[in-house]
Amino acid sequence: MYQSPRRLCSALLLRDAPGLRRSLAPGPRRPLAPPVLRPRPASPRLQAAASGAGRSRPGTVSSMGNGTSRLYSALTKTLNNSAAAQHPEYLVSADPEHLEPIDPKELLEECRAVLHTRPPRYQRDFVDLRRDCPSSHPPIRVMQWNILAQALGEGKDNFVQCPVEALKWEERKCLILEEILAYQPDILCLQEVDHYFDTFQPLLSRLGYQGTFFPKPWSPCLDVEHNNGPDGCALFFLQNRFKLISSTNIRLTAMTLKTNQVAIAQTLECKESGRQFCVAVTHLKARTGWERFRSAQGCDLLQNLQDITQEAKIPLIVCGDFNAEPTEEVYKHFASSSLNLNSAYKLLSPDGQSEPPYTTWKIRTSGECRHTLDYIWYSRHALSVTSALDLLTEEQIGPNRLPSFHYPSDHLSLVCDFSFNEEPNELL
Ligand SMILES: NC(=O)C1=CN([C@@H]2O[C@H](COP(=O)(O)OP(=O)(O)OC[C@H]3O[C@@H](n4cnc5c(N)ncnc54)[C@H](OP(=O)(O)O)[C@@H]3O)[C@@H](O)[C@H]2O)C=CC1
Numbered sequence: 001m002y003q004s005p006r007r008l009c010s011a012l013l014l015r016d017a018p019g020l021r022r023s024l025a026p027g028p029r030r031p032l033a034p035p036v037l038r039p040r041p042a043s044p045r046l047q048a049a050a051s052g053a054g055r056s057r058p059g060t061v062s063s064m065g066n067g068t069s070r071l072y073s074a075l076t077k078t079l080n081n082s083a084a085a086q087h088p089e090y091l092v093s094a095d096p097e098h099l100e101p102i103d104p105k106e107l108l109e110e111c112r113a114v115l116h117t118r119p120p121r122y123q124r125d126f127v128d129l130r131r132d133c134p135s136s137h138p139p140i141r142v143m144q145w146n147i148l149a150q151a152l153g154e155g156k157d158n159f160v161q162c163p164v165e166a167l168k169w170e171e172r173k174c175l176i177l178e179e180i181l182a183y184q185p186d187i188l189c190l191q192e193v194d195h196y197f198d199t200f201q202p203l204l205s206r207l208g209y210q211g212t213f214f215p216k217p218w219s220p221c222l223d224v225e226h227n228n229g230p231d232g233c234a235l236f237f238l239q240n241r242f243k244l245i246s247s248t249n250i251r252l253t254a255m256t257l258k259t260n261q262v263a264i265a266q267t268l269e270c271k272e273s274g275r276q277f278c279v280a281v282t283h284l285k286a287r288t289g290w291e292r293f294r295s296a297q298g299c300d301l302l303q304n305l306q307d308i309t310q311e312a313k314i315p316l317i318v319c320g321d322f323n324a325e326p327t328e329e330v331y332k333h334f335a336s337s338s339l340n341l342n343s344a345y346k347l348l349s350p351d352g353q354s355e356p357p358y359t360t361w362k363i364r365t366s367g368e369c370r371h372t373l374d375y376i377w378y379s380r381h382a383l384s385v386t387s388a389l390d391l392l393t394e395e396q397i398g399p400n401r402l403p404s405f406h407y408p409s410d411h412l413s414l415v416c417d418f419s420f421n422e423e424p425n426e427l428l
């Protein structure tokens with residue numbers, strides 16, 4: 001049974017070694033107060049997550065890959081405690097027994113309490129896309145979201161119409177969690193994650209997710225003063241629904257050269273149906289002028305996915321911020337690949353052939369940037385999209401665009417429900 005927030009919090013405090021908790025305190029930008037002493041609306045559980053940073057589950061496939069040493073040094077750099085700097089192994093020590101479950105409803109309430117001065121979340125509805133009889137198994141809900149790295153939002157992105165108060169991490173993280181908790185995805189694919197160890201991993205693991213993080217080797221977050229470490233891709237799945245079969249961290253190459261962009265690909269098995277599929281998350285190189293580079297990164301990712309799915313014998317879902325409009329070469333590579341992929345959000349258009357008009361909308365010093373860059377690709381024969389979450393309208397986004405007090409990222413979340421088609425082996 002779930003415990004009340006206060007009981008959970010004090011239980012955590014009793015068990016946590018004081019030195020460990022102190023050593024995992026966030027950097028100087030966010031000094032850690034003892035959770036029990038901070039009055040509402042600050043959330044004890046949200047703070048407990050910060051104090052319990054750095055734990056990862058045994059059984060989680062190594063998420064360090066090529067970036068291990070840099071990740072250690074980058075994270076250690078943000079800590080103001082010298083003991084932690086001398087013992088960076090604290091940051092990855094695994095102790096799942098210390099992680100008691102959280103009731104998602106209670107965490108949602110805590111987020112709402114923190115956000116009580118903010119405008120309410122905008123309503124987004126799921127669009128029913130079923131074309132035939134419902135599957136006997138519950139759908140697989142997948143969420144794709146570039147959540148906006150805290151360091152980039154505050155230090156690099158130049159969102160000129162976004163008030164700095166709207167970017168405060170203590171509240172913005174609650175808006176991000178609220179969005180995740182509202183849709184309760186079975187699989188969560190995130191980009192620009194620079195608060196994995198102190199926020200998302202500890203909290204989401206207590207909600208039943210198993211997570212993997214792969215940081216960018218040279219994250220631009222590290223250029224920002226008081227950064228919280230490198231940003232990267234993160235992939236979470238609900239442990240009660242899936243078993244991890246294999247996990248691969250991929251540093252993408254372009255024309256055989258190693259690049260600064262990464263992907264995670266995991267083969268999962270549905271515990272209910274026994275069916276396997278592969279899910280991948282990526283964030284391709286940003287900015288105009290890099291179209292050929294992105295195209296090469298996309299080809300490398302497709303090649304890796306071909307190997308992992310044994311030439312498409314296992315159905316595939318690929319989520320990402322591709323930083324590419326549908327007119328770009330990398331999009332065309334994905335649309336025409338021998339992996340037989342379709343882009344899920346096209347199904348929201350009347351003819352099923354057009355991508356949405358935007359997935360990101362912001363105002364920089366250079367002007368307004370409204371683009372379709374984020375996609376959920378899926379094996380078109382083996383899987384069906386049964387519903388998709390509609391995007392925010394222009395009116396909801398508002399004249400100052402994103403991020404805002406209403407919405408925590410410059411990218412919209414994409415959420416789809418998938419079901420396996422019958423006779424998948426004949427249809428791949
Ligand atoms: N020390 C070294 O040897 C190296 C250091 N680096 C560092 O990495 C950085 C580049 O990393 P890389 O991964 O290629 O970065 P990208 O060009 O892919 O962009 C990084 C981030 O910047 C955001 N972004 C996109 N357009 C703009 C814009 N116009 N203004 C501000 N931000 C924008 C992107 O967000 P979104 O996807 O949402 O658009 C993305 O998350 C360099 O600035 C450098 O700091 C890189 C290589 C080597």
Ligand SMILES: [Mg+2]
Pocket residue numbers: 146148149152192
């Ligand atoms: Mg960005």
